[in-house]
Amino acid sequence: MLDISPLLYVCLGILFFLCYFHFSNFFLDKIDKKKGKIKSHNLNLRAFIFVAPALIVFLIFIIYPVLETFRLSFYDKYGRDFVGFNNYLWAFKDPELRRGLLNNLGWLIVVPTLSTAFGLIIANLADRIWWGTIAKSIIFMPMAISFVGAGVIWKFIYDYRGPGDAQIGLLNAIVVSFGYEPQAWITIPIWNNLFLMAIMIWIQTGLALVIFSAALRGIPKETLEAAKIDGASEFKTFTSIIVPYLGPTILVIWTIITIVVLKIFDIVLAMTNGQWQTEVLANLMFDWMFRGGGDSGRGSVLALFIMIGVIPIMALNIYKHKQEQKI
């Protein structure tokens, strides 16, 4: 039988926060009314009521962990003894980690580039074709799916059966129909990374597409008309007018996808768990959190590596976002 009691807790959990805000403010209103004075002296108390829950969560779940992770990176696996830079030294020597860094770098080069390129091309095509909206919906759809779900979908495509058997994986069926040997795609070192990246590109192209197609509408019609009158070919218009015009948008999309890719974890865990040389940083960190009872020192170093990668790109992204808000 299905147990629906978890859903009961849900109501209680949400109710708790609603009650907190309602009753604390309700009583403060009452007090204010009784005194019949200007409420300025209660302002700080009111602000405190508004801010407190978020502030507490912020301190416990963000601020403290960041400081603690930094501290733990200098301690042993149990977080008890100070070991100086040992964890960092380990990190620079560990072959597994070097593999992970290289793979992450590969992901960073391939996925944002191809997703952005595909998104740009498809947005342009879809804008001029009457069934473009449907096409956009279909290509955007993978954005709704979880990485694990996408992993299952693609693992099915990459499925491998022995050379004599009927292939049920689409890729091998195609390969066999051309007369080649079927391959166990996700176990071929180095190349298998590309097969995992394909999943991410399949997902993220939709995001690029949607942002591009919003931006395309901002290109002045007159400019495009003028190009047409001057006899520019469609390809020429695309490379000389549309691409330069979308420059800032390309940067935004590229940064968004880069951040997602830097933290790539689910796809690798579900597809290979880092075997066959597909290790990436986030998966390695998850691994070290639990390997041999967990090593908080090494795990923390890995977390810091991820953060160092994310900071410049995220900062750029926030800066861009704020600039857009100003306009």
Add this chain to the structure above:
Amino acid sequence: MKKFTLSSLLSQLLLLFFVVIWIIPTFGLFISSLRDKDLLAISGWWTSLKTTQVNEIYRSEGSKEQIQENDLFLIKGNIFEDDSNKKIISYGVTSKNINEFDIEQVGVFKDGTKIQLFENGNYILTSSKEFKKKGKRIFVTSLSPPKFTLDNYREVLFNEGLGQAFINTLAVAIPSAIIPLVICSFFAYALTWMNFFGRDTLLALVIASLVVPLQMSLIPLLSIYNDIGSIMGVGAKSYPGVWMAHTGFGLASTTFLLRNFLKSLPKEMIEAAKVDGASHYDTFLRIILPLSIPAFASIFILQFLWVWNDLLVGLVFLDQVPSEIILSAKLRELLGSRGENWEILTTGAFISMTIPLLIFFSLQKYFIRGLVAGSVKG
């Protein structure tokens, strides 16, 4: 009238090419989840509308069903227990030669038993001796017409525990999307419209924390949870724990987005309410809340889908037991333990996609707005 030029035709073909590539993986998964599991294991989903040839082993009825006619013992029956539409083309009595006999041709077992098998699965076994208790093995090659079924869904939802995982995921995702919205809307309001000590510093700190990936929080939080669990004598992993973790990880981005929205509202409106003697709480409830519904909807959808599709937080902060495991974690577990059972994997994946796809098709506007805005989520 639009002209049909070569370039427009090429554009159409190119777009069609992209669309086909993008839809095929999901389409194949969906079709596979509806196929008969035996067929799924031996033929590609693209053949599902074709009649496939299958080799199977059946066992005839044993001595219980035998009837005696004169000196002969007979067993009559049908090898297909369910009313399948399979058509037999040939059969055999040993594993070495499974296509030895054509249908209706009389086959002979090693012990002298004779068998006649018909196209629809009916058979007659004849022997001069009494039959043994156990039935005879018959190797059958038959043509199986396309067959679609919901059996996989029944199996996966109720026997593999995905139904429970579905409920668990709802129990994780709903509060994990509502709690941050509630506390961050007050937080963002205070950061935008209230003057209090340290406001600007706090705001800067929250925005700066957007750069912190959630991996940074995992190890310290897990140890806090373990400590709290052992002090209170309960398990370290629980629903409230995972709600608060998701709230924490979504806090900075939700606050950031909400503040950007609130800042865009006219200041005069808030001032006017103040003059009328409304407290900040009244202003929040009566003025800000109704105006913010669309923004709330986008942020809610963004966070809900994020949590629904999350794997990492669910793996770290929940026990991997039937009463707590979430869909993505369950799916990942099945990928390991039932890696060859594609009927379970495809169906499970499709079940995990139902809610996101439902939201996608019904609330596409908010969904896109949320996802685009969600680029600041760490």
